Amino acid sequence: MIEFKNPLVRVRCLECKEEHFIEMKHEGTEKKQRSISFEYEYTYRGELKCSHCGEDMKLLTTIFEYPKGDLNYHETNNESCLVMDEICDDSFNVL
Numbered sequence: 001m002i003e004f005k006n007p008l009v010r011v012r013c014l015e016c017k018e019e020h021f022i023e024m025k026h027e028g029t030e031k032k033q034r035s036i037s038f039e040y041e042y043t044y045r046g047e048l049k050c051s052h053c054g055e056d057m058k059l060l061t062t063i064f065e066y067p068k069g070d071l072n073y074h075e076t077n078n079e080s081c082l083v084m085d086e087i088c089d090d091s092f093n094v095l
């Protein structure tokens, strides 16, 4: 299992530039058989309506664990907001 060390991600609303924290929640896990072991794909999603301008800010992070126990790859898509603290390999715990 791979999870955010800190599920609160600091973002800036693209509309009004206000800063907020979006909480990333585990949405699902997919498991696929590959050559060495299973590959796990974790999806985390966070949504927040900007309290200043009402814009819907969204983050979607996908994390791949392969082989088991190794963080292989991750990516974050952002909508209507800018991620202020870079999400890097060190942002995650591999359990």
Ligand SMILES: [Zn+2]
Pocket (backbone or CB within 6 Å): 013, 014, 015, 016, 017, 018, 050, 051, 052, 053, 054, 055
């Ligand atoms: Zn805003």
